[in-house]
Amino acid sequence: MSQKRTLPDPLTLIVFDFDGVFTDNKVYTAQDGSESVMCDRRDGLGVRMLKDEGIEMFILSMETNPVVEARARKLGLAVQQGCDDKAGFLAGYLQEHGIEPATVIYMGNDLNDLGAMKVSGYAVAPADAHPTVLEVADLVVAATGGNGAVRELCEFILKSRKTQ
Amino acid sequence: MSQKRTLPDPLTLIVFDFDGVFTDNKVYTAQDGSESVMCDRRDGLGVRMLKDEGIEMFILSMETNPVVEARARKLGLAVQQGCDDKAGFLAGYLQEHGIEPATVIYMGNDLNDLGAMKVSGYAVAPADAHPTVLEVADLVVAATGGNGAVRELCEFILKSRKTQ
Amino acid sequence: MSQKRTLPDPLTLIVFDFDGVFTDNKVYTAQDGSESVMCDRRDGLGVRMLKDEGIEMFILSMETNPVVEARARKLGLAVQQGCDDKAGFLAGYLQEHGIEPATVIYMGNDLNDLGAMKVSGYAVAPADAHPTVLEVADLVVAATGGNGAVRELCEFILKSRKTQ
């Protein structure tokens, strides 16, 4: 794990990209064009632990695909899909809900996450994110997307809360 | 393989967590929300070898998912699903069946297995279990979950029986 | 990345093999014989970036399988399937459309791509291509098939255009 800045305090919201964060950025395409993705059960347990702490979270995805919704439902997370302009959506959301950007974590992995990373106060990336994303990120977890990257962030947040 | 204590003798029961033990802790989510998991044929052969020795085994899973039942059926193992309190269930099961905890192996990989690991006399973990689980385990096999971890335990048990 | 010759200039067309280029050359076979393949979201973003630059691209595949068509549709790429003689098809295509072979990139990974690699002016291979293909290729990207090989080529093309 490589950390440039301390976590937001207070932390009011975590926004996750889906592909490459909850997955290894792969998609399984079947003959009928339907898609599947690989997720990690560890991440599910991590999300549950943060929910028990009362931390708000949702998923923001460029893809419009029922598979994102299916996994989000299992995780008990809200999801905003088909979002070509993630930065614009996120900026509007924060303003509408009166959320201070400095209290928001955004976790993403590819070039189309750069805007949202700037809008939020704290950017997190999995270890296998795009090189440009890794440069920009305030925190790069040791795990790769779909292989415990979300869980690692969850445990890091919980640990930092306990040591306060 | 890293072993802190010798195997239970006699050994009357092996209880397996499913995700992260029989699988690599991944889940494949399809558009309709249905899930698939990846298992290892080697483990199937290992379970069969232990059954031929007359060793009792079952699967104890927090997830309530037909995929666990489907794989358990193929392995010929009973399964207890949707078990949020694994430790409580296991303690009750052992008492009800008059099974001495010291003769029971529990194999699990994540934080929600810690309780059941304490209830049973002997805790086994795959090599890629959660760090806290690895610390607690009496035996950590060299293989990771879904990649022969169960088979390795099965062969280790069979080998230790032959050398007695 | 290992490069023997500079990229075609001008570049008018990129032809991609599918299996082993957009995928890791694996196929998931279900009980009913239907097939699925694993693709990389990064490649999808790369293809989109090249399309934004107006570069022509299509997929040329020996397999006749709806899964290739399904993925091509998602990528927004045309596809020529069931092509046992890729070299012959490609030569005819270039002649028919009056395309100079020296301005064409072909990306492939196995022995049945060698002919098409010679027909086109510039051959690209993923890092895990067949040894004979690696020898013939003008450019071998660092990434393996299905793990960002296409994306790496896309970014390399875009970068070379910007530095001109």
Add this chain to the structure above:
Amino acid sequence: MSQKRTLPDPLTLIVFDFDGVFTDNKVYTAQDGSESVMCDRRDGLGVRMLKDEGIEMFILSMETNPVVEARARKLGLAVQQGCDDKAGFLAGYLQEHGIEPATVIYMGNDLNDLGAMKVSGYAVAPADAHPTVLEVADLVVAATGGNGAVRELCEFILKSRKTQ
């Protein structure tokens, strides 16, 4: 690749185990209990090259599963399934067809292949076969099951034929 003895000459038949040879020994279990397996397109091309040379081949599998049949059909190979006693079946087959065991290659990866390996004149194993199988094998290819192990054997056979 590690070779103890030269290939059979003449070579009249190749018998393949399925799981762990054409696959990485994994099985994907869906909620309805249906199974999928991951195969390698390279192996398909290798099998095709051997068929062009007129070499007889079939698949011998302990599993009774339509997925084996589905993949075998795609490869154009005959398949004998549900074979609990592979050695007995193979011995009977060779006798019935008047095939000299010394001219037969068997490729397998686990303990239930040991018998058939002894019945045939030449045993081949993928690099990730069971340690006992690796000891017994006359040839261990460098590739693992489902990752080009079959293709490597095919190319090795073709190369040895050309150099004769």
